[in-house]
Structures are given as C-alpha cells and as structure tokens.
Amino acid sequence: MVHKLLLLTRENCHYQTLLQQLALPELMLLDDAPTAICEADIWLAEPALAAPLLPLAHKLQWLQSTFAGVDKLLTSKSRQDYQLSNIKGIFxxxxxxxxxxxxxxxxxxxxxxxxxxxxxxxxxxxxxxxxxxxxxxxxxxxxxxxxxxxxxxxxxxxxxxxxxxxxxxxxxxxxxxxxxxxxxxxxxxxxxxxxxxxxxxxxxxxxxxxxxxxxxxxxxxxxxxxxxxxxxxxxxxxxxxxxxxxxxxxxxxxxxxxxxxxxxxxxxTPHISAPSFPKQVVQIFADNYQRWRCQQPLQYLVDFNRGY
Amino acid sequence: MVHKLLLLTRENCHYQTLLQQLALPELMLLDDAPTAICEADIWLAEPALAAPLLPLAHKLQWLQSTFAGVDKLLTSKSRQDYQLSNIKGIFxxxxxxxxxxxxxxxxxxxxxxxxxxxxxxxxxxxxxxxxxxxxxxxxxxxxxxxxxxxxxxxxxxxxxxxxxxxxxxxxxxxxxxxxxxxxxxxxxxxxxxxxxxxxxxxxxxxxxxxxxxxxxxxxxxxxxxxxxxxxxxxxxxxxxxxxxxxxxxxxxxxxxxxxxxxxxxxxxTPHISAPSFPKQVVQIFADNYQRWRCQQPLQYLVDFNRGY
Structure with a gap:
C-alpha cells in the first residue's frame, strides 16, 4: 500500500531534499496543492501550521509533529481520531x-x-x-x-x-x-x-x-x-x-x-533554545514510518488526555 | 616536633582563619614578621610571592603552592633542595x-x-x-x-x-x-x-x-x-x-x-578562569600536612626537571 505524505513546515524545501535522499519505500510525497490536505494519510507538520487544517484532513491517520510541544493540537475541540507523535531526545x-x-x-x-x-x-x-x-x-x-x-x-x-x-x-x-x-x-x-x-x-x-x-x-x-x-x-x-x-x-x-x-x-530570546533540526526530525520520522508500515507502536506517541 | 608555617598569599587573613579552624596538630602559624622567612620549615605560598624570598628560606623543607602553575619557582637558577607540591584536581x-x-x-x-x-x-x-x-x-x-x-x-x-x-x-x-x-x-x-x-x-x-x-x-x-x-x-x-x-x-x-x-x-579576561579558592587549597594542604608528619609521599609533588 502506498502512503501519501503531506509536509507542513516552514522549511519544506529542506525536508523534501532530506526525504528524497532517504527514499522511504511506498511513500509518496504530495506536492503543495490544497487537495493534498484531503488526500494525505500521513502528515509531517509543525503543530501551529497543522491545527487550522485538521478539519479538512479527511484521510489523516498519523501526524508526526516536527516539534516537541504539540499544545496547538490539543485544545478542547481538537480532533483525537488519529495518532499523534512528537519529537523527543534531540531537544x-x-x-x-x-x-x-x-x-x-x-x-x-x-x-x-x-x-x-x-x-x-x-x-x-x-x-x-x-x-x-x-x-x-x-x-x-x-x-x-x-x-x-x-x-x-x-x-x-x-x-x-x-x-x-x-x-x-x-x-x-x-x-x-x-x-x-x-x-x-x-x-x-x-x-x-x-x-x-x-x-x-x-x-x-x-x-x-x-x-x-x-x-x-x-x-x-x-x-x-x-x-x-x-x-x-x-x-x-x-x-x-x-x-x-x-x-x-x-x-x-x-x-x-x-x-x-x-x-x-x-x-x-526568540524561541531558539532548541529548534528542530530537519535532519534529526527526518531520522525520527523515518524510524516511525518503518514502525507504521509494520503496524508496530510508534515512538513518542502523545497521550491526548495527559497532553504530552 | 612542632612545624613552623609561613603564609605568603594575597589572602592571608582568609587562610589564617581557615587554618585556625582546622587546628592541625603541632603546626605553628608564624606571624608576618620578616624573621618568619628564615624560621619556617613549611611554606603555603603563591609562587610569585615566594620566588624572590627563597634565598632567605634557610629552613624551608616543603613548599605547598596555592596555584597549579609553579613556573615562577622553576627558573634555571631556582633552588631545588626542597619538596614542592602544587594544587591539582580543583581547577x-x-x-x-x-x-x-x-x-x-x-x-x-x-x-x-x-x-x-x-x-x-x-x-x-x-x-x-x-x-x-x-x-x-x-x-x-x-x-x-x-x-x-x-x-x-x-x-x-x-x-x-x-x-x-x-x-x-x-x-x-x-x-x-x-x-x-x-x-x-x-x-x-x-x-x-x-x-x-x-x-x-x-x-x-x-x-x-x-x-x-x-x-x-x-x-x-x-x-x-x-x-x-x-x-x-x-x-x-x-x-x-x-x-x-x-x-x-x-x-x-x-x-x-x-x-x-x-x-x-x-x-x-584577567587570569580568572580558575582562581584558587582558599577553602579548597587548605583542604589539600591539610591532607598533605598529615602525609608530611607521617613521612609519607606528598600528593601533587612537582618534578623540578619536567616542570610540572
């Protein structure tokens, strides 16, 4: 089965290059067309950019946050019908x-x-x-x-x-x-x-x-x-x-x-204590993607109730 | 046997207080009179302050430097007929x-x-x-x-x-x-x-x-x-x-x-990367003094030939 990935970061070009280098199997990187939001089953996204688009994410099954903090995705009205993983260990x-x-x-x-x-x-x-x-x-x-x-x-x-x-x-x-x-x-x-x-x-x-x-x-x-x-x-x-x-x-x-x-x-300082370096984020994403394909539990899954 | 100690630091008052608190056995702390230089068998001293006075140190047997760097005591004409120990581990x-x-x-x-x-x-x-x-x-x-x-x-x-x-x-x-x-x-x-x-x-x-x-x-x-x-x-x-x-x-x-x-x-910066904190120096001195009394080898002995 081919998975469709939506990238939603402020460094999409950098992420695209890194993902293309990895050539993950059966993963199609969607382009930036608005229809991609409805089609993608996997999102690799910054929480603040993803949050307003979630109501349109009809096929979303797994969102890998590029940040540690996912509070923008955890408001009381937020969807909880997908798997949300964040980034740990590198910050x-x-x-x-x-x-x-x-x-x-x-x-x-x-x-x-x-x-x-x-x-x-x-x-x-x-x-x-x-x-x-x-x-x-x-x-x-x-x-x-x-x-x-x-x-x-x-x-x-x-x-x-x-x-x-x-x-x-x-x-x-x-x-x-x-x-x-x-x-x-x-x-x-x-x-x-x-x-x-x-x-x-x-x-x-x-x-x-x-x-x-x-x-x-x-x-x-x-x-x-x-x-x-x-x-x-x-x-x-x-x-x-x-x-x-x-x-x-x-x-x-x-x-x-x-x-x-x-x-x-x-x-x-302008929120710079620990930026997400794309190279490290993509490594975590790639590892989780292999788990996802094998239906194994994802790493760094967020508990919607605890909030982290 | 009572040992006579000469203090030669820029913080003599602080050192005096710390030494008095320790009350090391059979150790007499000499006062600042010039004759003390000739009488003391043990010196606790900054190398630069001690160096010019060494020719007068007729009874010197052991000099505990308060610094790590003892180069001021190691010029070609310097005496080498005493034991010289420095400070290690705290810097x-x-x-x-x-x-x-x-x-x-x-x-x-x-x-x-x-x-x-x-x-x-x-x-x-x-x-x-x-x-x-x-x-x-x-x-x-x-x-x-x-x-x-x-x-x-x-x-x-x-x-x-x-x-x-x-x-x-x-x-x-x-x-x-x-x-x-x-x-x-x-x-x-x-x-x-x-x-x-x-x-x-x-x-x-x-x-x-x-x-x-x-x-x-x-x-x-x-x-x-x-x-x-x-x-x-x-x-x-x-x-x-x-x-x-x-x-x-x-x-x-x-x-x-x-x-x-x-x-x-x-x-x-004005040579501040690692000042000698008197409390730590006095601990090392006290430990070495006990070794001295028992005629055990001193810690952190300087090799006059190697220069450290």
Missing part, C-alpha cells in the same frame, strides 16, 4: 547548551569583563562557581533529565518537580507541586521545561514567584503559559537581584512594544 | 565553566540576541550546536581531561595533544606535537592548558596559528608563553572569522595600552 542537549550558556555567562561575569576590556582594565573579581549551587527543574521528562545531567556534571545539586513526586534518575531529589514554594526559596537556578497544559498554566504564579531566592536565575524554555508574565515583570522591577532568561512567551513573537524587552534583568 | 571544573561559558555564548549567539533585544526585535537565527564539533586540547593532564569530559557530555569530538602521544581516557584521540599543525586545521575549538616550560614556549607559533580552521575559537587558559602573542594579534587582524579568548598573557596584567584590548575578535 535536551540543545536546551542544555542554551541554559548553561546563559547560566555560565552570568555566574562567570562575562558582562563585567566585557566592560572592563573596553576600558583596558585588568581587575579580577570574586565569583561563585556552579559547584554546590542548586538547580530546580520543573518537569523531569527527557529534556529536564538531560539538563539535570549537565547540572550534575558541573557539580550542582538537582531537584526535579513532577506530578507524581516519584524518584527519577539524574535528579538528587524529586518533589511534587505542593512542595514547590519551598523549593523555589531554596534554589539558585530555576528552569521550567513543562509542556503547556491546563495543569501547568501559570504554575509559576505571582505568589510562587515571590518565593524566589536572593540572586536567583529563572529560565523559561518550556511554554510561556507556565509563568504569570505580568507578575514576573513586577517582580523583576522590584527585585534587581533576580534575573529571568526567557525563550518562550504567552504570545509569540513577544510584541515589539512590550516593556519586558527593555527590562535590564530580563534576557529575551 | 578542571572551574576552567570548564570558563571555557564552556564563552564557547556556548559564542555558538549560541548571545551577543546577537542581546542586540536584537535592545531593538525589540524577534528574529531567530540559524546556528550550529556543539554536537559533532571538534575540540583540540593542548595538554591532557587533570585540567585538559576534565574539559574533555565536559566536551564529550556536549557531544563534541575530543582530541588531546601530549608529549608521548599515548592514549588517555576522556579523549577520543591523542596526538603528539608533530601532528599539531594538521590537528589545528581540523579543530573547531582549540584550548591550551599547558604549563609554562621550555618545551611549551610559543608552541603555538606564527606558522601553526595560521593553520587555524575557518571560524575557529582559540582559548588560552594555560600560560601566556604558549602563544606567540604578536603573531596571534596579526592573525586576528587579518582573519575576523577567528576568535581568541585569552585569560593568560606573557606579561600580566596585560598593559593597559596594549592594542589587543581593543581587538573585536579577542576576549580578554
């Missing part, structure tokens, strides 16, 4: 690069030394190593676990928060949400990696944000909805000791006139 | 923080996103992850090995250069100096961790520096003498694709009027 290392790049730049005072270089000034300053600092990770999935492993390599204590509170490898300690306020007060670095869902919306509320320790660094690389952004902005205004490094926002792009762009103790 | 993690802080800041385009934030501009840019990049480390001792371990954690290929060319754990490949030019041409990131010695002086000569790969990053966290600084400066002028991150220099402080301060593709 942890990229997000670790992002987190430790900014964390080390901060702890090792790169900005201070940049300013001193401009003045030709040789002046060593005291600092605190990452060793023995505490990192709290919200989310203990493949991304959170990978970042925790990096943190342990740098001698940090790692605490993870998940729903169950059950122990998980790569964390020194696991807590559940009821212990979150205390954990926020104890952590030197807080990293949110949670997916968007009803349970995670504004999990970092105004009240909890106020618990942050003196000098804390707060990363958001999960979803913008996890933080009450207005409360965070107020906190940053009143507490210059806190630094927020934000890669995701409730509305993306963050509007050009938003005051947060000009907040000194906020670092804003 | 690798600190230097890894330094190297990966600057490496990730560069690869993940922190400067670009800082500028875009100032303009309120949301514009993701393409980048290359550390994964599959090649790091060449000059020196495969405890510092080089630790940095290589971090590099492997980030998915990099690690090549080490040492005298023997013998395989060493934490490196994918080991080369000897005759293969250095080719290795420089292949490496995305080059990190010098070598100590100062006749064999390492200007090991990165003008000719070898010219081998550096397009877009290469060159770190010097070993000793300034390892690089022909004039040749490096000329290279940076003619090749804006190369970036040098320099923490050590032939003359320190780097003179305020040196042109390198204003070189755009040079990052200059």
């Amino acid at each position: 942890g290392p990229l997000m670790s690069e992002y987190v430790f790049g900014y964390l080390l730049a901060h702890c090792r005072q790169q900005q201070l030394y940049r300013e001193q270089q401009q003045q030709g000034l040789w002046a060593p300053a005291a600092y605190r190593s990452l060793q023995n600092q505490t990192m709290l990770l919200l989310g203990t999935g493949s991304i959170g676990s990978h970042i925790a492993t990096t943190a342990q390599h740098f001698g940090m204590k790692t605490i993870g928060m998940n729903r169950s509170g059950r122990p998980t490898a790569s964390f020194h300690q696991i807590i559940s949400e009821i212990e979150l306020a205390q954990a926020l007060a104890d952590a030197d670095v807080v990293v949110n990696t949670l997916p968007a869902s009803a349970a995670t919306t504004e999990i970092l509320s105004a009240e909890r944000l106020n618990c942050l320790k003196q000098g804390a660094l707060l990363f958001n690389i999960g979803r913008g909805s996890a933080i009450n952004l207005l409360a965070l902005h107020e906190l940053l205004l009143s507490r210059p000791d806190v630094t927020a490094i934000l890669d995701v926002f409730p509305q993306e792009p963050l509007p050009a006139n938003h005051d947060l762009w000009r907040q000194n103790n906020a670092i804003i | 690798g993690p600190l230097m890894s923080e330094y190297v990966f802080g600057y490496l990730l800041a560069h690869c993940r385009q922190q400067q670009l996103y800082r500028e875009q934030q100032q303009q309120g501009l949301w514009a993701p840019a393409a980048y290359r992850s550390l994964q599959n990049q090649t790091m060449l480390l000059l020196g495969t001792g405890s510092i080089g090995s630790h940095i290589a371990t971090t590099a492997q954690h980030f998915g990099m290929k690690t090549i080490g250069m040492n005298r023997s060319g013998r395989p060493t754990a934490s490196f994918h490949q080991i080369i000897s100096e005759i293969e250095l030019a080719q290795a420089l041409a292949d490496a995305d990131v080059v990190v010098n961790t070598l100590p100062a010695s006749a064999a390492t002086t200007e090991i990165l000569s003008a000719e070898r520096l010219n081998c550096l790969k397009q877009g290469a990053l060159l770190f010097n966290i070993g000793r300034g003498s390892a690089i022909n600084l004039l040749a490096l400066h000329e290279l940076l002028l003619s090749r804006p694709d190369v970036t040098a991150i320099l923490d050590v220099f032939p003359q320190e402080p780097l003179p305020a009027n040196h042109d390198l301060w204003r070189q755009n593709n040079a990052i200059i």
Whole structure:
C-alpha cells in the first residue's frame, strides 16, 4: 500500500531534499496543492501550521509533529481520531547548551569583563562557581533529565518537580507541586521545561514567584503559559537581584512594544533554545514510518488526555 | 616536633582563619614578621610571592603552592633542595565553566540576541550546536581531561595533544606535537592548558596559528608563553572569522595600552578562569600536612626537571 505524505513546515524545501535522499519505500510525497490536505494519510507538520487544517484532513491517520510541544493540537475541540507523535531526545542537549550558556555567562561575569576590556582594565573579581549551587527543574521528562545531567556534571545539586513526586534518575531529589514554594526559596537556578497544559498554566504564579531566592536565575524554555508574565515583570522591577532568561512567551513573537524587552534583568530570546533540526526530525520520522508500515507502536506517541 | 608555617598569599587573613579552624596538630602559624622567612620549615605560598624570598628560606623543607602553575619557582637558577607540591584536581571544573561559558555564548549567539533585544526585535537565527564539533586540547593532564569530559557530555569530538602521544581516557584521540599543525586545521575549538616550560614556549607559533580552521575559537587558559602573542594579534587582524579568548598573557596584567584590548575578535579576561579558592587549597594542604608528619609521599609533588 502506498502512503501519501503531506509536509507542513516552514522549511519544506529542506525536508523534501532530506526525504528524497532517504527514499522511504511506498511513500509518496504530495506536492503543495490544497487537495493534498484531503488526500494525505500521513502528515509531517509543525503543530501551529497543522491545527487550522485538521478539519479538512479527511484521510489523516498519523501526524508526526516536527516539534516537541504539540499544545496547538490539543485544545478542547481538537480532533483525537488519529495518532499523534512528537519529537523527543534531540531537544535536551540543545536546551542544555542554551541554559548553561546563559547560566555560565552570568555566574562567570562575562558582562563585567566585557566592560572592563573596553576600558583596558585588568581587575579580577570574586565569583561563585556552579559547584554546590542548586538547580530546580520543573518537569523531569527527557529534556529536564538531560539538563539535570549537565547540572550534575558541573557539580550542582538537582531537584526535579513532577506530578507524581516519584524518584527519577539524574535528579538528587524529586518533589511534587505542593512542595514547590519551598523549593523555589531554596534554589539558585530555576528552569521550567513543562509542556503547556491546563495543569501547568501559570504554575509559576505571582505568589510562587515571590518565593524566589536572593540572586536567583529563572529560565523559561518550556511554554510561556507556565509563568504569570505580568507578575514576573513586577517582580523583576522590584527585585534587581533576580534575573529571568526567557525563550518562550504567552504570545509569540513577544510584541515589539512590550516593556519586558527593555527590562535590564530580563534576557529575551526568540524561541531558539532548541529548534528542530530537519535532519534529526527526518531520522525520527523515518524510524516511525518503518514502525507504521509494520503496524508496530510508534515512538513518542502523545497521550491526548495527559497532553504530552 | 612542632612545624613552623609561613603564609605568603594575597589572602592571608582568609587562610589564617581557615587554618585556625582546622587546628592541625603541632603546626605553628608564624606571624608576618620578616624573621618568619628564615624560621619556617613549611611554606603555603603563591609562587610569585615566594620566588624572590627563597634565598632567605634557610629552613624551608616543603613548599605547598596555592596555584597549579609553579613556573615562577622553576627558573634555571631556582633552588631545588626542597619538596614542592602544587594544587591539582580543583581547577578542571572551574576552567570548564570558563571555557564552556564563552564557547556556548559564542555558538549560541548571545551577543546577537542581546542586540536584537535592545531593538525589540524577534528574529531567530540559524546556528550550529556543539554536537559533532571538534575540540583540540593542548595538554591532557587533570585540567585538559576534565574539559574533555565536559566536551564529550556536549557531544563534541575530543582530541588531546601530549608529549608521548599515548592514549588517555576522556579523549577520543591523542596526538603528539608533530601532528599539531594538521590537528589545528581540523579543530573547531582549540584550548591550551599547558604549563609554562621550555618545551611549551610559543608552541603555538606564527606558522601553526595560521593553520587555524575557518571560524575557529582559540582559548588560552594555560600560560601566556604558549602563544606567540604578536603573531596571534596579526592573525586576528587579518582573519575576523577567528576568535581568541585569552585569560593568560606573557606579561600580566596585560598593559593597559596594549592594542589587543581593543581587538573585536579577542576576549580578554584577567587570569580568572580558575582562581584558587582558599577553602579548597587548605583542604589539600591539610591532607598533605598529615602525609608530611607521617613521612609519607606528598600528593601533587612537582618534578623540578619536567616542570610540572
């Protein structure tokens, strides 16, 4: 049986080349004609591009997301009559690069030394190593676990928060949400990696944000909805000791006139902590396609009820 | 037998407090009077402060350096009639923080996103992850090995250069100096961790520096003498694709009027990649002191002939 594939990404040309190189058996890559939406049984797609077209996807059986986050496909009215798989395993290392790049730049005072270089000034300053600092990770999935492993390599204590509170490898300690306020007060670095869902919306509320320790660094690389952004902005205004490094926002792009762009103790990046590199995505797709043909269970299947 | 200890550091007060807390048996901490130099049999000292006073150190038997680099005590005319130990094991993690802080800041385009934030501009840019990049480390001792371990954690290929060319754990490949030019041409990131010695002086000569790969990053966290600084400066002028991150220099402080301060593709820091934290140094000293009392071999003894 020949399967018909629809590509829906912002890098379709790149994906086409990679798929043609693989020459997957019995897979026909449909062209961009609107009729393709009705004909394809397999979609390889970015969630935000796929979501509005799903009502027309009469033959859709399997959608392989090119992203980890599939919340755009999981609204209350969304279809659930197909198999949805996402991307796992490739984002942890990229997000670790992002987190430790900014964390080390901060702890090792790169900005201070940049300013001193401009003045030709040789002046060593005291600092605190990452060793023995505490990192709290919200989310203990493949991304959170990978970042925790990096943190342990740098001698940090790692605490993870998940729903169950059950122990998980790569964390020194696991807590559940009821212990979150205390954990926020104890952590030197807080990293949110949670997916968007009803349970995670504004999990970092105004009240909890106020618990942050003196000098804390707060990363958001999960979803913008996890933080009450207005409360965070107020906190940053009143507490210059806190630094927020934000890669995701409730509305993306963050509007050009938003005051947060000009907040000194906020670092804003345009959702770049872990882009989907097409080559890696296509490898995962190819592997799943072979499973699909053999009627084996797909890897990284999303549970429509849990939301990840 | 009571031993008499002379402290010679820029943080004597801090060291005094730490030593008093430990209350090491039969150890008398001499005060700062000039006569202490003649009386002490044990010195806990910074090499540069100790070197000019050694001719007066009539009772010196053991000098515990507070630094890893002891080249100031190893000139051709230096005394060799005492035991010299240095500090090992604590600098690798600190230097890894330094190297990966600057490496990730560069690869993940922190400067670009800082500028875009100032303009309120949301514009993701393409980048290359550390994964599959090649790091060449000059020196495969405890510092080089630790940095290589971090590099492997980030998915990099690690090549080490040492005298023997013998395989060493934490490196994918080991080369000897005759293969250095080719290795420089292949490496995305080059990190010098070598100590100062006749064999390492200007090991990165003008000719070898010219081998550096397009877009290469060159770190010097070993000793300034390892690089022909004039040749490096000329290279940076003619090749804006190369970036040098320099923490050590032939003359320190780097003179305020040196042109390198204003070189755009040079990052200059004031020898801060791995300061000796007194608490860690005192732990190593205390351990060695117990060995000394029991006439056991000291840890981290320096070979006056090898120079490390």
